[in-house]
Amino acid sequence: xxxxxxxxxxxxxxxxxxxxxGLFPALLLDLYVIVYQFVCFPAYGIPQVRRKAYxxxxxxxxxxxxxxxxxxxVCCSYFNGLMAMVSEVAARTEQHFCPIKHVLKAKTFxxxxxxxxxxxxxxxxxxxxxxxxxxxxxxxxxQATAEKxx
Numbered sequence: 816x817x818x819x820x821x822x823x824x825x826x827x828x829x830x831x832x833x834x835x836x837g838l839f840p841a842l843l844l845d846l847y848v849i850v851y852q853f854v855c856f857p858a859y860g861i862p863q864v865r866r867k868a869y870x871x872x873x874x875x876x877x878x879x880x881x882x883x884x885x886x887x888x889v890c891c892s893y894f895n896g897l898m899a900m901v902s903e904v905a906a907r908t909e910q911h912f913c914p915i916k917h918v919l920k921a922k923t924f925x926x927x928x929x930x931x932x933x934x935x936x937x938x939x940x941x942x943x944x945x946x947x948x949x950x951x952x953x954x955x956x957x958q959a960t961a962e963k964x965x
Contacts, residue, residue, distance in 0.1 A: 837894070841893070841897055844897065845897055848897075849866075851904065855908075856907070860949055861908070861910075861951065862951050864900055864903045864904050864907065866900060869896045869897070869900035870892075872892055872896075873892075874889055874892055902925055903926060906928070907951070910927040910951075914930060914932055914944070915936075915940065916934050917934065918934045930947055931947070932947070
């Protein structure tokens with residue numbers, strides 16, 4: 816471990832507080848999203864995002880990693896899982912409130928985007944908005960199957 820710390824670059828030590836300072840806002844965001852789903856999703860009939868599907872904490876202390884590297888792996892797993900979960904919560908919220916595709920194309924789209932109306936589809940939007948807002952049948956089928964697994 817001492818060798819590991821001594822071999823680090825000065826710049827890496829200087830930016831470490833910036834990296835680790837993101838943990839506190841991440842924990843607050845995590846708490847907010849838990850409360851948000853618990854309060855808002857049932858009111859609109861939106862299925863909750865299953866936390867354990869996104870928070871995959873399977874990094875084990877491999878013999879070739881020191882405790883600092885393991886801690887980094889755990890934090891990266893947590894942060895990336897949190898961001899994926901937040902993205903899914905936002906996607907389901909957007910499906911309910913504004914399921915309209917963007918005019919400009921983004922690099923990636925969330926999981927619910929394929930169900931959205933094309934930009935400018937006024938007739939389809941007015942005719943099928945309520946159906947799209949509440950159509951989470953694909954999620955419910957997957958969730959029912961997952962709950963049957965051991």
